[in-house]
Amino acid sequence: MVTIKSKKEIELMEDVCKIVALFYEQLEKKIRPGISTYELDQEAEKIMRDLGAIPAQIGYDPGVKGVPKYPSATCISVNDEIIHGIPHKNHIIKDGDIVSVDTVCLKNGFHGDAARTFIVGNADKEAKRLVDVTKNAFFEGIKYAKPGFRIGDISHAVGEYVKSQGFSVLREFQGHGIGREMHEDPGIPNYGKAGKGIRIEPGMTLCIEPMVIQGKPNIWQADDGWTILTEDGSLSAHYENTILITENEPKILTII
Ligand code: MF3
Ligand code: CO
Numbered sequence: 009m010v011t012i013k014s015k016k017e018i019e020l021m022e023d024v025c026k027i028v029a030l031f032y033e034q035l036e037k038k039i040r041p042g043i044s045t046y047e048l049d050q051e052a053e054k055i056m057r058d059l060g061a062i063p064a065q066i067g068y069d070p071g072v073k074g075v076p077k078y079p080s081a082t083c084i085s086v087n088d089e090i091i092h093g094i095p096h097k098n099h100i101i102k103d104g105d106i107v108s109v110d111t112v113c114l115k116n117g118f119h120g121d122a123a124r125t126f127i128v129g130n131a132d133k134e135a136k137r138l139v140d141v142t143k144n145a146f147f148e149g150i151k152y153a154k155p156g157f158r159i160g161d162i163s164h165a166v167g168e169y170v171k172s173q174g175f176s177v178l179r180e181f182q183g184h185g186i187g188r189e190m191h192e193d194p195g196i197p198n199y200g201k202a203g204k205g206i207r208i209e210p211g212m213t214l215c216i217e218p219m220v221i222q223g224k225p226n227i228w229q230a231d232d233g234w235t236i237l238t239e240d241g242s243l244s245a246h247y248e249n250t251i252l253i254t255e256n257e258p259k260i261l262t263i264i
Pocket of ligand 1: 064065068078082083092110111112121122215217248
């Protein structure tokens with residue numbers, strides 16, 4: 009169901025999303041070669057709780073038969089891991105890695121969701137370009153996140169931009185509405201036809217989240233039931249914000 013948020017609900021969304029923004033400012037300082045993704049997740053959980061939010065991803069049940077509940081506060085997906093990487097003690101971050109962190113905070117019954125890809129030390133030029141293109145793709149998409157456009161306009165803009173840069177989008181996962189639920193309607197694919205899908209209306213809160221692959225779009229899933237990786241071993245990046253649709257320009261709630 010698509011939910012239109014009231015003034016009070018928008019205030020609560022703004023509040024939790026501000027915590028997500030502050031969270032990433034603090035988390036960035038903890039990322040360094042030699043830290044394990046498990047340790048980084050422990051730091052992340054502490055930062056979030058100190059900021060007054062609950063890590064909503066812990067125990068998240070996707071409701072798919074055979075898929076275990078998500079165990080950690082963050083998804084940490086390194087290099088060829090695209091999304092949903094589970095933090096591990098034996099996964100050590102090294103110089104030149106690109107590290108995507110995705111997390112959802114919960115406060116006063118509302119969720120805020122954002123993802124960032126961090127470049128650790130000296131990554132190569134193409135890795136940096138991939139990270140830039142992924143972030144830029146979000147800003148291409150948000151141009152259409154206002155009344156007068158449809159969800160397909162956002163999807164189309166993201167997909168065409170990524171293609172124009174020689175990269176692929178992940179097709180199996182998509183952005184989404186957000187609010188009292190972590191995932192609400194509408195789904196927002198990173199590819200699609202302009203002019204299709206539901207109309208964008210003030211009071212919607214949406215997550216636009218380009219997930220971009222350097223090489224071919226084919227993927228595989230690790231036997232942990234979660235981690236999604238590129239089949240060709242090429243790099244992948246993720247960038248996501250929670251936004252609010254208004255009468256005019258959208259507000260990015262997870263950037264301060
Ligand atoms: N934050 C993710 C998203 O953008 C959801 C991660 S799934 C979870 O939709 F299990 F880790 F919560
Ligand atoms: Co997310």
